[in-house]
Amino acid sequence: MTPSAPVSVLRRRAFGVALALLVVSGAALLHSSSTARQHSDATAALAKGVAFADSLSTRLSGMSVSGIEEHDALAILYLDRVRLGLGSPFRAIEYALRDKDVPTLMRRPLAMAMLAEVLLGNVYRTPTEAFAVLVGSDAQGMAAHRALIEDVTNEAEDPRIAEIALRYAYQIAIARGSVSSRGSAVIVTAVAQARDRALARRDVEALVRDARKQNMDALDLLPMWRVARRFEVEHPLQDPPSREDDRAAVRLMPSLLERITELKVLPVPSVIAEVMSQPSLGAWEVAAKLAVRRNAPPQAPVVVPLGGFTSYVMAGAGTQVERIATQRFLTASRNEEHLVAEYRSLTGRFGERPQTAIALLNVAVSMRTYAQERPWFPGGEGPSSVELEARYGLARVTFDNRTPVAWRNYYTRMLADAVDDMRRVLPALDVSGLRIHFGDTPLKERALALHDPLSRTIYFPLATGAGAMAHELSHDLDWQAARRVDANRIGYHSDLDARARRRIRGEESAANGSPRDDASAAGAPDRPTEQFARKADWLVASALARSGRVNGYLSAYQDSWIPGYASASSPRRDLPMRDATLATMQNYTRVDPAASAAVDGIWGHERVVGVNEMLRRTLLAPMPRWDQRRSPMAGFDAFTTIPRALRIAPELSGQWTCLLATRIPTRHQGAVIEAMTMAAEARVDQLMSRWQGYLNSGGSPSGVRGAAPTGAPWNPTNERLLRNELREGILWRAARYDDGKAGTDFVESMTRTHSWADCQKGE
Numbered sequence: 001m002t003p004s005a006p007v008s009v010l011r012r013r014a015f016g017v018a019l020a021l022l023v024v025s026g027a028a029l030l031h032s033s034s035t036a037r038q039h040s041d042a043t044a045a046l047a048k049g050v051a052f053a054d055s056l057s058t059r060l061s062g063m064s065v066s067g068i069e070e071h072d073a074l075a076i077l078y079l080d081r082v083r084l085g086l087g088s089p090f091r092a093i094e095y096a097l098r099d100k101d102v103p104t105l106m107r108r109p110l111a112m113a114m115l116a117e118v119l120l121g122n123v124y125r126t127p128t129e130a131f132a133v134l135v136g137s138d139a140q141g142m143a144a145h146r147a148l149i150e151d152v153t154n155e156a157e158d159p160r161i162a163e164i165a166l167r168y169a170y171q172i173a174i175a176r177g178s179v180s181s182r183g184s185a186v187i188v189t190a191v192a193q194a195r196d197r198a199l200a201r202r203d204v205e206a207l208v209r210d211a212r213k214q215n216m217d218a219l220d221l222l223p224m225w226r227v228a229r230r231f232e233v234e235h236p237l238q239d240p241p242s243r244e245d246d247r248a249a250v251r252l253m254p255s256l257l258e259r260i261t262e263l264k265v266l267p268v269p270s271v272i273a274e275v276m277s278q279p280s281l282g283a284w285e286v287a288a289k290l291a292v293r294r295n296a297p298p299q300a301p302v303v304v305p306l307g308g309f310t311s312y313v314m315a316g317a318g319t320q321v322e323r324i325a326t327q328r329f330l331t332a333s334r335n336e337e338h339l340v341a342e343y344r345s346l347t348g349r350f351g352e353r354p355q356t357a358i359a360l361l362n363v364a365v366s367m368r369t370y371a372q373e374r375p376w377f378p379g380g381e382g383p384s385s386v387e388l389e390a391r392y393g394l395a396r397v398t399f400d401n402r403t404p405v406a407w408r409n410y411y412t413r414m415l416a417d418a419v420d421d422m423r424r425v426l427p428a429l430d431v432s433g434l435r436i437h438f439g440d441t442p443l444k445e446r447a448l449a450l451h452d453p454l455s456r457t458i459y460f461p462l463a464t465g466a467g468a469m470a471h472e473l474s475h476d477l478d479w480q481a482a483r484r485v486d487a488n489r490i491g492y493h494s495d496l497d498a499r500a501r502r503r504i505r506g507e508e509s510a511a512n513g514s515p516r517d518d519a520s521a522a523g524a525p526d527r528p529t530e531q532f533a534r535k536a537d538w539l540v541a542s543a544l545a546r547s548g549r550v551n552g553y554l555s556a557y558q559d560s561w562i563p564g565y566a567s568a569s570s571p572r573r574d575l576p577m578r579d580a581t582l583a584t585m586q587n588y589t590r591v592d593p594a595a596s597a598a599v600d601g602i603w604g605h606e607r608v609v610g611v612n613e614m615l616r617r618t619l620l621a622p623m624p625r626w627d628q629r630r631s632p633m634a635g636f637d638a639f640t641t642i643p644r645a646l647r648i649a650p651e652l653s654g655q656w657t658c659l660l661a662t663r664i665p666t667r668h669q670g671a672v673i674e675a676m677t678m679a680a681e682a683r684v685d686q687l688m689s690r691w692q693g694y695l696n697s698g699g700s701p702s703g704v705r706g707a708a709p710t711g712a713p714w715n716p717t718n719e720r721l722l723r724n725e726l727r728e729g730i731l732w733r734a735a736r737y738d739d740g741k742a743g744t745d746f747v748e749s750m751t752r753t754h755s756w757a758d759c760q761k762g763e
Helices: 007-025 033-061 070-083 089-098 104-120 128-135 139-155 159-176 181-213 218-227 243-262 281-294 300-308 310-315 320-332 336-350 354-370 385-392 405-425 469-485 493-511 528-545 581-588 593-603 611-620 638-648 655-660 666-696 716-735 746-761
Strands: 396-399 435-438 450-452 457-460
Touching: 033 070, 033 104, 070 089, 070 104, 070 281, 070 336, 089 104, 089 181, 089 218, 104 181, 104 218, 128 139, 128 181, 128 354, 139 159, 139 181, 139 243, 159 181, 159 243, 159 611, 159 666, 181 218, 181 354, 243 611, 243 666, 281 336, 300 310, 300 336, 300 354, 310 320, 310 354, 320 336, 336 354, 385 396, 385 405, 396 405, 405 435, 405 469, 405 528, 450 469, 457 469, 469 493, 469 528, 469 581, 493 528, 528 581, 528 593, 581 593, 611 666, 611 716, 655 666, 655 716, 666 716
Parallel strands: 396 435, 435 457
Antiparallel strands: 450 457
C-alpha cells in the first residue's frame, strides 16, 4: 500500500489484519456449525461498524452546515470520545446504546463502529504534537517517541509492566540528557494512554470470544461485563507495583534505554497519517451546538485540568483570531461532548499546537477515573434530596438556584455513590447532621470544594466538586474528632493537636532560653488538617483500587505518578518510619479489616522499599562541590569519604548495597540495585558530558555548576576512576535514609558512621 492510498482503504486493511488475529485466537472454538456462524456474524458486524464510521466521516467531510443532521453530528461526537480516550471506550459505547437522541436504527451500528475502532487500535491516540516538549519542532522525533511507546506496550505480555518500565526508563534517559526534562509529565500521560490502548484492544478480543461461547451478541454482553468490572482497561492502577512487576519492568529497562537513546541519532520512518478521516468544520460546528442543546452537567476531570492549563494554552495561540478561538475552547469545554467538538473545531481551523495537545492529553488521562461510571443523561434517575437525608442522616442537601432541575439527580447520585464507596473502606463513616450544598463555595474559584467547620457544611461546586469528595468528607471526620476528643465545636482535631504540640515545644524552648514559635497553623497551605485530608484521599482511593474499584466522584487519585487534581498525596516508602495515615484514620473511625491489612502490609511495619522509591532517591541524591568539607561530627559524607576509600581499597566498590539490607528483601534487592546503578550511571554520563563539553570550549570543569572537582584541570586519562568515584558517591547517598543530607543528631551521625564501617568490613 502506497502512502497515497485512501484512508478508508488503509483502515480496511488494518481492520482485516485485526480480524485475522481475532480469527486465529478463536480458531479452537470453531468446532461446530453454530459456533462458526456466531463467529461469522461477529466478524460481519464489526466490518459493518468500520464501514459505518468510514461512510459517516466521508459523508460529513464535504457537507455544508445546513445539510448536516444532528444525529450524524452526535455519532461523530461518540466516535471521537472513543478515539481521544475520554474515560473508557466501553463506557462510551454503553452511553451510545442508551442515548435516546441516537436514532434506534443507528445505535447498534454506531456501537459496533466504536468497538471496531478499539480493535483497530484507533483509540487513546496521544496527539503527536504533545511530544514537542521532548524534541522541539522535529516532527519525525515526535512521531518516533510516540511510536516507541506504543510499540513497547503493544509488544509486551502485560501492558501494565511495560508502562512501569517506560516510566523508569524515561526518567533515567532524562537524567542522562537523552530526553528533555520538560517532557517528564508528558511521558507519564502518554504512556498511560498507550497502556490503555493495548488493554482495550485485548478487552475487545476477550469480549468477542466470550460472546461466542455464550451464544450472545457482544453488544448485549458489554453492559454485563461493565457491571462485573471485567474490562481490564477500566481497572484502577495498583499503587505501588508488586515486587514481581517491578522485577519484570527492570528486566526491560536496558533495552528500552538503548532504544530511547537511539531515537536521537538514528533516522526514523516518515510520519504516517492517522488512519481516520475527519468531518468538515461545519460538522463540528453542528456538534458544538448540539452539545450545548443537550446540556449535560460539567465534568471536573475536564474543567479542572483545562483551567490549570489556561495560560499555557493561550501562550501557544498566535493571531488575535486564534486567541479568541482558543479562549472559546478553554471556556466552552465543560464536559467531554463540548471538549471534543471545540477541540476538533480549533485544530481544524488552526492546526494542532503542542500546548493544546498537552492539555487534551491531561484531560484524557484525568477522565480515566470515570472509567467505571454508569451512564446518566439530563433528567435521568437519581435519589432525591429527601431520600439522601433519610438514608444517611444528613441535615440538608441543597442546590444553588442556578442549578438546572434536570441535573440535580446527577449530583444526588454522585453523592450517594461517593458515600457508599467511602464506606467500603470506612464502614463506620458517620455523616449524620452534615449539610451538603451543590453550588459555589464562599471562596468562589479559589477552592475545588470546601468544608466549613462553623456551619458543618460541605460545598461541592458543580464543575469542580467531583474528585474532591473524599478530601472534604475526611475534613468532616477531622471535625468530628475535634468535637469528640477536644470538646471543640468549630475546629479540626489535627490542627488542635499540632498546635498543642508546638505550644509544648515552645515552652520547652523558652525554658532553655530559645525563642518560642507561636506560628499558627490556620490558613497555612500545609496545615495539619489539609495534610490529613490529602493522605485520607489517597488511602480511600488506594484501598478501593485493591478491590478493583475506581470512583472519580470520590477521588481523582490514580497512583503516585498520576495523583490527580485534588491534591491527594501518597506516602513515601523510602523513609525509615512507617506512614501514620492508617493509624491516624483508625483513631478517627473504623477501617475495613481487609483494607487495613493491605495498607499496613505495604506502608506499615512490613513495608518494602521498591524500585520507584530508590530510583527517585538516586536521581535526586545531592551532588555538592568536592571542595566542600564537613565537620567530622556531621557524620559520614559520601563525597568526602568515597574517593579516598576507593583509592585505598578499590574492592569497596558496590559495598553501598549493604545499606539496603534492612529495608529490601533479598529476593527484591537485585531489581532495586540494578535500577539504582543505571540511574547513577546516567547522572555520571550527563555530568561527564558537561565537563567534556566545557573543556572542549576552552573552559575549566571547576566552573561548571553542580558537582565538579577542584584543583588542577581535569585529566581525561583519569576518567574511569572519576566515573567510579562519582557513581559510588551518588549510590551511597541514595542508599542512606536521610537522602544524603548531613545530620546534626549525634545518634543518627553515629548510626551512619557505623553503617559505613560495617560495609567496609563487608558485614
